[in-house]
Amino acid sequence: MKTQRLLFALACLVLGSTRVAFAEPYLAVQQGYKCVACHINPTGGGLRNTFGLVFAENTMPASTLPANAPVWLGQVLQDIVRVGGDLRTDWSRTTVPQSPTQQQFALEQFRMYADVSVIPNLLGLYVDEQVAPGGAQTMEAYARYGDTSNWYLKAGHFYLPFGWRLQDQTAFVRTVTGINMTTPDTGVEFGVERANWSGQLDVTNGAANVGTGSGYQVTGNLVHVQSIWRVGVSSAFTQSDTGNRSMYGLYAGVRTGPIAWLAEGDLVRQAGYPNGTRTMIPALIEANWAFRKGNNLKLTYEYSDPERSVPNNAQTRWSAVYELTPIPFLQARAGFRRYQGIPQNALQNETFGFIELHVFL
Amino acid sequence: MLPACSSKRALPAALGLLSSWLCACSGSGVGLDSNGQPLSGSSSGGTVPLSADFDAIQANVFTPICSVCHIGATAPEGLMLDAAHSYNLLVNVPSTEVPSILRVKPGDPTNSYIIQKLEGHAAVGAQMPLGETPLPASTIAFIVQWITNGALPGASASAMAATFRVSSMAPEDGAVLAAPPARIIVGFTRELDATRADTTTVRLERIAGEAGDESATAVALEPSVPAGNPRALLLTPRSTLMAGRYQLVLSGQAGAQISALDGATLSAPPADANGDRIIARFIVAETP
Numbered sequence: 001m002k003t004q005r006l007l008f009a010l011a012c013l014v015l016g017s018t019r020v021a022f023a024e025p026y027l028a029v030q031q032g033y034k035c036v037a038c039h040i041n042p043t044g045g046g047l048r049n050t051f052g053l054v055f056a057e058n059t060m061p062a063s064t065l066p067a068n069a070p071v072w073l074g075q076v077l078q079d080i081v082r083v084g085g086d087l088r089t090d091w092s093r094t095t096v097p098q099s100p101t102q103q104q105f106a107l108e109q110f111r112m113y114a115d116v117s118v119i120p121n122l123l124g125l126y127v128d129e130q131v132a133p134g135g136a137q138t139m140e141a142y143a144r145y146g147d148t149s150n151w152y153l154k155a156g157h158f159y160l161p162f163g164w165r166l167q168d169q170t171a172f173v174r175t176v177t178g179i180n181m182t183t184p185d186t187g188v189e190f191g192v193e194r195a196n197w198s199g200q201l202d203v204t205n206g207a208a209n210v211g212t213g214s215g216y217q218v219t220g221n222l223v224h225v226q227s228i229w230r231v232g233v234s235s236a237f238t239q240s241d242t243g244n245r246s247m248y249g250l251y252a253g254v255r256t257g258p259i260a261w262l263a264e265g266d267l268v269r270q271a272g273y274p275n276g277t278r279t280m281i282p283a284l285i286e287a288n289w290a291f292r293k294g295n296n297l298k299l300t301y302e303y304s305d306p307e308r309s310v311p312n313n314a315q316t317r318w319s320a321v322y323e324l325t326p327i328p329f330l331q332a333r334a335g336f337r338r339y340q341g342i343p344q345n346a347l348q349n350e351t352f353g354f355i356e357l358h359v360f361l
Numbered sequence: 362m363l364p365a366c367s368s369k370r371a372l373p374a375a376l377g378l379l380s381s382w383l384c385a386c387s388g389s390g391v392g393l394d395s396n397g398q399p400l401s402g403s404s405s406g407g408t409v410p411l412s413a414d415f416d417a418i419q420a421n422v423f424t425p426i427c428s429v430c431h432i433g434a435t436a437p438e439g440l441m442l443d444a445a446h447s448y449n450l451l452v453n454v455p456s457t458e459v460p461s462i463l464r465v466k467p468g469d470p471t472n473s474y475i476i477q478k479l480e481g482h483a484a485v486g487a488q489m490p491l492g493e494t495p496l497p498a499s500t501i502a503f504i505v506q507w508i509t510n511g512a513l514p515g516a517s518a519s520a521m522a523a524t525f526r527v528s529s530m531a532p533e534d535g536a537v538l539a540a541p542p543a544r545i546i547v548g549f550t551r552e553l554d555a556t557r558a559d560t561t562t563v564r565l566e567r568i569a570g571e572a573g574d575e576s577a578t579a580v581a582l583e584p585s586v587p588a589g590n591p592r593a594l595l596l597t598p599r600s601t602l603m604a605g606r607y608q609l610v611l612s613g614q615a616g617a618q619i620s621a622l623d624g625a626t627l628s629a630p631p632a633d634a635n636g637d638r639i640i641a642r643f644i645v646a647e648t649p
Binding site for chain 2: 094096098099100101102104133137182183207214306307310311312313314315316340341342343344345346347348350352
């Protein structure tokens with residue numbers, strides 16, 4: 001307990017502000033941290049490290065645990081095996097013009113994470129397994145060599161670094177680029193961490209090449225981090241029999257008082273369409289207002305041009321999401337998303353509302 | 362392309378870089394079909410409301426969403442979902458990932474692999490569309506209803522039936538395949554006479570030698586016309602195809618020709634001197 005209290009005190013001292021929510025990059029922007037500060041995975045997402053859990057237990061929620069309550073730090077075997085999990089279940093309502101409104105309860109995801117530090121700060125094994133819904137599916141499984149606070153090499157199956165690693169996998173910038181937390185890839189990643197810089201270079205199969213036995217993808221990401229702002233660039237090239245793809249991304253974040261701003265703009269060029277190469281431009285701007293401890297209001301505007309050479313085809317999406325973290329490891333979310341596209345396509349004009357329960361370790 | 366905005370907003374100077382995004386409105390859709398493509402040269406033929414009809418599902422789901430990836434010679438799992446191929450590659454065709462389950466089993470959406478993939482509970486792989494927003498439940502409901510109703514072809518299939526000819530091939534003519542296909546599927550414009558679908562009317566030949574000095578060796582296969590999809594001819598090789606060049610031949614011999622249920626014989630592609638019709642050539646590449 002003494003160690004845990006020290007960690008808590010350290011977290012409070014370093015984090016300072018209590019106007020936070022969790023588990024998304026805006027949090028890093030608010031605090032001026034890199035992803036590796038809170039996550040085992042140096043590019044963010046998934047299993048949290050000790051610092052990340054102390055942060056989640058004491059700084060994020062509206063109410064903290066009593067001082068003498070047992071504290072979850074994720075460690076099964078001290079400094080060797082760490083586990084975690086993430087469950088999201090929701091009720092949602094989808095309205096598509098000219099179609100009956102649909103509403104349902106659903107288990108969105110139940111994931112288990114584990115990390116084995118075979119040789120501390122040198123060799124580790126990491127797995128992210130989605131156990132529900134549907135059949136079990138390995139989202140990440142890789143070996144890691146090196147020190148994630150200096151340089152490292154990953155080999156195996158993992159998410160690629162490109163732009164903001166948003167919690168919302170349906171954001172245009174994540175779906176159009178095809179790089180998100182539902183599309184892991186297989187290959188190797190070399191990463192470098194410096195005081196104000198993070199960089200990754202990945203060579204992988206390319207998600208479009210699954211099952212073809214040919215093709216490759218090269219992905220690069222570089223971000224410069226300061227206490228109240230950061231800017232990053234990403235690039236990827238995929239060689240594929242279905243058509244080559246090249247992508248360029250620019251993303252940035254800045255903190256203005258209690259509001260953390262995120263922005264990203266990408267350029268995607270995909271060959272292989274019947275009418276030739278298609279140029280697509282997705283973009284996002286998001287404001288996260290942590291107006292009280294444990295409360296965050298997220299407003300997002302997105303834009304997508306699905307084919308630059310065709311006029312009048314742009315799509316937009318507005319989202320408003322309220323996130324309440326009343327106690328550690330538990331979050332309630334409620335949100336509304338409004339899609340707007342060409343009027344003759346009903347699917348581009350749907351509205352979507354949800355209430356979500358999120359529990360994580 | 363950015364359209365003109367109907368309303369102007371003053372934006373903070375600090376966000377000037379982002380002003381074009383904030384000002385960007387959704388497209389008016391003027392001059393476009395439901396897939397967001399220009400009406401001239403469009404393949405979808407304009408707006409079709411989503412309903413439990415195959416043509417409507419094709420126009421609203423398969424073409425604009427699925428065929429972004431599922432198109433061409435290297436479509437994932439060999440499943441091409443453009444309008445020319447989708448019906449014949451879906452209905453009563455075994456899935457590649459779980460061959461014991463049909464991609465679309467007429468009358469039984471629960472045991473149709475496409476529904477399992479769209480709803481995200483298939484035994485293998487990720488939910489479709491891969492990495493995209495899952496289809497709304499209401500959209501999947503239309504596909505479920507179409508399957509429940511028997512997974513009938515749309516009116517466009519009937520419109521194609523003026524002549525009896527090959528309408529689609531998987532793998533496509535000229536394809537270079539990284540892996541041997543589990544089966545070959547030929548789509549026709551009319552319903553086939555299943556009794557004429559046998560090894561005397563259709564042959565798969567492996568080609569050896571150079572141009573002008575080629576020889577052909579027949580490959581053992583099992584032809585069948587799937588129940589519920591009588592416009593498709595399934596050809597399942599009895600053993601895994603080796604690397605090499607192949608051609609698919611429909612016999613022109615009298616009494617050994619594939620024919621439509623109404624007795625019509627093929628009008629295309631043209632026959633060679635023997636009366637045979639080579640409908641596709643493809644290559645199975647060497648495995649590295």
